[in-house]
Amino acid sequence: MGISGLLPLLKDIQVNKHLSEYAGQTIAVDAYVWLHRGTYACATEIATGRKTTKYVDYAMHRVRILRHFKIEPYLVFDGGPLPAKKGTEVDRKKRRDENLARAKALAGQGKHSQAREYYVKCVDVTPQMAYQLIKALRAENVAYVVAPYEADAQMAYMERLSLVSGILTEDSDLLVFGCKHVLFKLDTTENTVIAISRTDFASLISSTSGISLLGWSDVQFRAMAILSGCDYLPSIPGIGLKTAWTLLRKHKTAENVIRAVMMEGKKAVPQGYLKSFRLAETVFLHQRVYDPVFERLVHLMDVSDEEQWDEEKEAYVGMYLEPSLAKQIAKGDICPITLLPMEDINPTFVPRALRPLRMNTSAVHTPEVKGKGKGKMIAASEKSKGTSLLTFFTPKAKLESAPRGLPQPVRAQTDPRKTGTVAGRSSGKRTLAELMDEDVLAKRKKRNEEDELRRSPSHTSIATSRFFRVPPTTAEKVTDVSNDVSDTESVAGPSTLALMKQGKENVPCLDDDCGEISEEDPDPVTQEEGYMSPSPSYSKWDSPEMSSPTRPRIYGAGNSLSDDDDFDADILSSPPSAARRPKSQGTPSRSPGRILVHGTPTCPKRIRDVAPENAPGPDLRAMFEDWEEGTSDIDEGGEDSMGSMASSSGPVTPVCAGQPAGRCVDDIFDEVTPDDEEIETQAVTARNERVANGWWEKWACSSRTPSARPSKVGSLRRRETTITADGRHRSIAIQQSRTRDLPQGRDLRSAARKSLSHLHEVEASSKNAHKGEIKARTGSSTSVSERPQEILTSAKARLAAFRYVV
DNA sequence: ACACGAACGTCAC
């Protein structure tokens, strides 16, 4: 989805890169992708409502892999639905239900393997599941943020701010919006990714596709993508990427292209297409995202004063949420969809901080960690230079690693154990290369085994697997890596990688007791296979040189960059915001990290763009019958990147480059089809209603994981969400275990209500737009919710409320 | 040539 065919088109500028090439950088990760894949392993459990957190393991495994290569992942979660995609959501929900029904039917007949096939198809990643991962991220001090709307826009924004230096996703369309470095297809066997850099677009000249983007501005590139069909707007039938490219090349602007196509008359241009095109463009350019620095919602790209802005656009880019609410959503404490306190669907899942073994902690670098807390921002800001920091700290790293004297022995104790159990070998010394090699081999073996099993269910395969099958092809890469990392690796503990790769993530166990073991037990070998708890590997990433500077402890317990304790010893006990966040970084600028935690102090609320208007949110698709599709991509507009190619069209800052012209065209268009508006409006209205209903049905009533599941631990819990008959009135009851939390609860409630009222308005306004009324309401709701002080003061109570320590 | 629908394989266990 995204932009179908775009990746193949850009094949020639795809570069295979080894993860080690990104050492020292912070990379934004589309968390949804990992979560979704992670559900594969436990689709049946999820679909049938059983508790599981296997999907967390999958994601954390990848987090560890990145960290192994000194890449600091910054996970970005999807938030609430945008009007443009609501229809899609509803339709998906339908399909999921159908698949679930089939699965259950099959399961009932005992056909479990077949049933699983459908279970897999009906699994949906919910914010509550994401929250489980967030808990694990907090425990390990991994930066994350929940986007108010789409993760793609959020990631694009973060790259623009230099909070991250690249974006790891499986979705191709981030490119359309000017992200500079997009990484695809993380291969955990080879530890590689496919990188596409915006700056390489120009060199795409006569590639296999035969098209050139030399001199194309972001505006044009985006237009090409939208015209060819994107998540927000289906293409004019018969127009794909190539055609769009050809047409744009000829007519320069989208307006011209659309006009030309209409004139030609060969293709059926849907009514209102130009207008819809503009809306889609707006979503790409100005979608609301969360600014981790200022802790409030902002537009991906500022909306210029000249830009024509109306309620429709306002609704399309995502409604404004006041800072305190936005922040809590960003942290994961409030569900971005229901706007109610996040329900912990599995309170017994309590990820523990993977504390390095004590000896390691004390013996090896300790001091480093804090000092550099702030280094994170530095790292982020210098991201383009990526290696700068790395270089800076390199000397130290080498020093540490070089003399394997002290640190080594310490590790030695931990490593051998790991090595032995994991690798299953007796040899005590192994180089990283060897370990990796083995790991790779193991994976391959596994693959081969599987293949063979498929072909012939005999045991031969097993025998094979027992021995080394050496596909020489891999040797190269592995070797390279080892060279780069070996030093630090030795310090950190060679077995880490192997452990990670073993597949069993030691993520905190689902069982209550498990965590303790890994935490306290000096010898945390818990799993049957001898897999270590994840903790051991953790220490490695903490090697001072890299981690401190790079690691943004954003919303995690780690927020307290300034922590005085080594590692995150306190992480365990400190829930989300528990972090002590004393020292405020001198530069309030971008230290994604703790900012949230501090929360309070920094909140400069600039009411500058506070424009909580709501407007009807028509579904673009609705305008053209019900086209399906829809995915999850949004883009950002990093316009400036175009510098090199801005030659031909437009201004470097496309923000509104096309607007004026567009407006004119738009007007013309509208004039031509005066009645369309009305028709459209009706269609939109109907659609919205359906969408809204479906939306509430799906989310408000809490589908898969019924809210009925009460969290037994003292924490905020939602007792119920009620939708009255007319579907417009919702009463929310939040029950809190602690009375002192009440203020917070009230706050949340009012905030939620307010937001809900927004939704209502949007909904209602789409029916009979009474703009005056809308504005009035908006105003009032805004004032109502503005109680930052109160929210702040209740911070402690909130923290306490979220302590899920039993 | 291009767009689109169908088919297969990925992911992962």
Next chain:
DNA sequence: CGTTCGTGT
């Protein structure tokens, strides 16, 4: 869910 394959204009 994505890319390849085949067929349709």
